Amino acid sequence: MAAGRAPWLAAGLVAVLMVVAARARFVVEKSSVRVLAPEHIRGHHDAAIGNFGVPDYGGTLTGVVIYPDTKPTGCDDFDAKFKAKSRRPVILLLDRGECYFALKAWNAQRAGAAAVLIADSVDEQLLTMDSPEASPGTEYIDKINIPSALVNRAFGESLKKMAQKVAGAGSEEVVVKLDWRESMPHPDERVEYELWTNSNDECGARCDEQMAFVRGFRGHAQLLERAGYARFTPHYITWYCPEAFRATQQCRSQCINRGRYCAPDPEGDFGAGYEGKDVVVENLRQLCVHRVANETGRPWAWWDYVMDYKIRCSMKEKKYTKTCAEDVVTALGLDLKKVLECMGDPEADADNAVLSKEQEDQIGSGSRGDVTILPTLVINNVQYRGKLERTAVLKAVCAGFKEGTEPRVCLSHDIETNECLHRNGGCWRDEATNVTACQDTYRGRVCECPVVNGVRYEGDGYTDCKAIGPGRCALNNGGCWSATRGHQTFSACTETALTGCRCPPGFHGDGHKCEDLDECREKLACTCPDCQCKNTWGNYECKCKGNQLYIRGEDVCIANSMSKLGWFITIAAVACVLGVGVAGYVFYKYRLRSYMDSEIMSIMSQYMPLDSQNNENQPLRQHDSEALRH
Incomplete structure (x- = not known):
C-alpha cells in the first residue's frame, strides 16, 4: 500500500517544491582567499563556504596549497599523509566531480589537511557545497571538522599550475590565507540569530542533529540572552498544498487550515503513525510558546520547552500529543490560555497569523537568501555554513559581536586564543x-x-x-617623577595640569627625572650681602648676620633695632589703646541702657497711667466709655 502511494507522494512534493523554488533566492555565503606567494599571483578571490565541517568564523588560516599527483578528486583514501616542507598547515586543492563534496573533505581530513579548496570544473557562479542526505555510508559527515570552500574554475586552474611547478621543480611554494573574519557581520554589541527547525523527531539524522544541538547549546543560548548579549528567534518551515490537491487524503493528513500550512508525514505512510499536520500543530505551539515566554520576559524558556518536550513527548514512545505538550507548558509556568489563543483554530478555513508570518520570513531579505533546508541557522541575517554543533555555532555567534564587546564566554580558551598573553600582543x-x-x-x-x-x-x-585628565596623579603618579625623604614628598605631577610632568619648585629636570636645585650655589636666593645660605632638599634656608631679620619675598635683611625702651613704649601704647576701647564700650552700654529705659517708660505711660495722672484723666475715660456704648 505504501509503495503504491510513493509515486503520488513524490509528484506532490515536487509540485510543492516547484512553487517554492519559483520564488526562491539562494545566497552563497563567501569567505576570502588571499594568495600571499608567489608574488606575481598575489590577490584576493572569493570562495563559497561549504555547508559541512567547521568554518573558522572570525579567524584566519594560512597554509601551503598542495595539489595531489594522484587521486586529484579526493574520492578515495590517500595513500600517505600530506606534509609541507615549510611546516605550515596544508590546504589541499581537489577537483570537483565523481563523489560528494563532503567525502572529499573527509578523505582530506584523514590525510592531514587543515582545509580543503575544491576547484569548480565549469565556468559558473559559485554555489554552496551541501552535505548529502543521510544514507548508509555517509556517517562520516558529522566527523568532518576542517573547513571547505569552492573556488571558481579559473582561479582553481591557476592554483593547480603553481602547485604542480612547486612539486616538480622546487619553485616557491604557494601560500594562501583563508580569511573568515568578515564572513559574519558584526555591526554592534548584540547578536541576533534564528534557528529554522522542526518539532518532528523521526526524520533521521537531520532530526538527531537538531536535538543534539539544542541539548548542547541551550546553556550558552540562555546565558547570552539573559545577559542581553543575544536575541534568539525560533522559526519553522511549512509548505502549502496546491489548490488542485487540497481535497485529497494526502493534503488533509499533512496540512492544517485547509491546505495552507503543511509538513511531510513523519513516517511517509499516510495510513499509519503520526501525520504531517500533527507536526505543523506542534510547530505552531512551539512558536507560540516562544511568543508567550517573550511577553513575560523569559524568551529563553523556549529552549527548556523544546528539550522537555523531546524527553517527555517523543514520537518513538507514542507520546507526541496535545495533552503531553500542554503538561510541559504548564510545568514551565507559562500561561497555557495565552498559548492556545496564539495558536488559533487549526481547522479553520482561514489564514493563521503566526504561520503566515513564518512563510513570509522564510523568503530571504537583504543579504540573506531564502531558507530551504532544515536545519538552517541564521546569524545577523547571514546563513551559517558548517556543522550544527555547539562549539562551531558558538564561534560563529561570537564572530557576530563588534570587536571589544564580546561576552566572556567568547574569550575562553576553548573558543579563542588570548593574543595579549604573548609579548603583550605587541x-x-x-x-x-x-x-x-x-x-x-x-x-x-x-x-x-x-x-x-x-x-x-x-x-x-x-x-x-x-x-x-583629573585623577591621573593617583595612578602611578601620572607617569611622572616622585620622591620622599622623611616626612616630605615631592611630585612632578599636578592635578591642575591635565597633561605633562613638571618638576616642582626647588627641583629641575624633565618631569620624569627631577634633581634637587641648589639655590645657594646657583645664586637663585639668599643673595643679599648679609645673608648666609644653606641648601636643603627641595628648599633652602637663609639667615642674616647679627640681629637682622630676613624678608624672603624681597630677599633682603633688615635691621632689628628695637630697644627695651621701644618695647616699653610699644606695650604702653597698646595698653592705652585697650583702655580707651574698654572705656568706650562701658560708656556705650550706659548710654544705650538709659535710652532704652526712657523709651520703655514712654510706651508704658500710654497704656498704664501713673497714679499722678489718674484724677486728671478720669473724665476722659468715662467719656470714652459712653462713646463706646453708643
Missing part, C-alpha cells in the same frame, strides 16, 4: 602598574589606550599611552 604596557593597551577580542587583539579607575590614557596604543 601593544604598550606600563611595567610599574601592569596597565596595558592590549585588549583581547574574538578576532584577535586591538591596541587601544585604556581607561583605568576613571583615568583615561591617550596615545597610539602600540608604543605610547599617557594618562590625562
Whole structure:
C-alpha cells in the first residue's frame, strides 16, 4: 500500500517544491582567499563556504596549497599523509566531480589537511557545497571538522599550475590565507540569530542533529540572552498544498487550515503513525510558546520547552500529543490560555497569523537568501555554513559581536586564543602598574589606550599611552617623577595640569627625572650681602648676620633695632589703646541702657497711667466709655 502511494507522494512534493523554488533566492555565503606567494599571483578571490565541517568564523588560516599527483578528486583514501616542507598547515586543492563534496573533505581530513579548496570544473557562479542526505555510508559527515570552500574554475586552474611547478621543480611554494573574519557581520554589541527547525523527531539524522544541538547549546543560548548579549528567534518551515490537491487524503493528513500550512508525514505512510499536520500543530505551539515566554520576559524558556518536550513527548514512545505538550507548558509556568489563543483554530478555513508570518520570513531579505533546508541557522541575517554543533555555532555567534564587546564566554580558551598573553600582543604596557593597551577580542587583539579607575590614557596604543585628565596623579603618579625623604614628598605631577610632568619648585629636570636645585650655589636666593645660605632638599634656608631679620619675598635683611625702651613704649601704647576701647564700650552700654529705659517708660505711660495722672484723666475715660456704648 505504501509503495503504491510513493509515486503520488513524490509528484506532490515536487509540485510543492516547484512553487517554492519559483520564488526562491539562494545566497552563497563567501569567505576570502588571499594568495600571499608567489608574488606575481598575489590577490584576493572569493570562495563559497561549504555547508559541512567547521568554518573558522572570525579567524584566519594560512597554509601551503598542495595539489595531489594522484587521486586529484579526493574520492578515495590517500595513500600517505600530506606534509609541507615549510611546516605550515596544508590546504589541499581537489577537483570537483565523481563523489560528494563532503567525502572529499573527509578523505582530506584523514590525510592531514587543515582545509580543503575544491576547484569548480565549469565556468559558473559559485554555489554552496551541501552535505548529502543521510544514507548508509555517509556517517562520516558529522566527523568532518576542517573547513571547505569552492573556488571558481579559473582561479582553481591557476592554483593547480603553481602547485604542480612547486612539486616538480622546487619553485616557491604557494601560500594562501583563508580569511573568515568578515564572513559574519558584526555591526554592534548584540547578536541576533534564528534557528529554522522542526518539532518532528523521526526524520533521521537531520532530526538527531537538531536535538543534539539544542541539548548542547541551550546553556550558552540562555546565558547570552539573559545577559542581553543575544536575541534568539525560533522559526519553522511549512509548505502549502496546491489548490488542485487540497481535497485529497494526502493534503488533509499533512496540512492544517485547509491546505495552507503543511509538513511531510513523519513516517511517509499516510495510513499509519503520526501525520504531517500533527507536526505543523506542534510547530505552531512551539512558536507560540516562544511568543508567550517573550511577553513575560523569559524568551529563553523556549529552549527548556523544546528539550522537555523531546524527553517527555517523543514520537518513538507514542507520546507526541496535545495533552503531553500542554503538561510541559504548564510545568514551565507559562500561561497555557495565552498559548492556545496564539495558536488559533487549526481547522479553520482561514489564514493563521503566526504561520503566515513564518512563510513570509522564510523568503530571504537583504543579504540573506531564502531558507530551504532544515536545519538552517541564521546569524545577523547571514546563513551559517558548517556543522550544527555547539562549539562551531558558538564561534560563529561570537564572530557576530563588534570587536571589544564580546561576552566572556567568547574569550575562553576553548573558543579563542588570548593574543595579549604573548609579548603583550605587541601593544604598550606600563611595567610599574601592569596597565596595558592590549585588549583581547574574538578576532584577535586591538591596541587601544585604556581607561583605568576613571583615568583615561591617550596615545597610539602600540608604543605610547599617557594618562590625562583629573585623577591621573593617583595612578602611578601620572607617569611622572616622585620622591620622599622623611616626612616630605615631592611630585612632578599636578592635578591642575591635565597633561605633562613638571618638576616642582626647588627641583629641575624633565618631569620624569627631577634633581634637587641648589639655590645657594646657583645664586637663585639668599643673595643679599648679609645673608648666609644653606641648601636643603627641595628648599633652602637663609639667615642674616647679627640681629637682622630676613624678608624672603624681597630677599633682603633688615635691621632689628628695637630697644627695651621701644618695647616699653610699644606695650604702653597698646595698653592705652585697650583702655580707651574698654572705656568706650562701658560708656556705650550706659548710654544705650538709659535710652532704652526712657523709651520703655514712654510706651508704658500710654497704656498704664501713673497714679499722678489718674484724677486728671478720669473724665476722659468715662467719656470714652459712653462713646463706646453708643
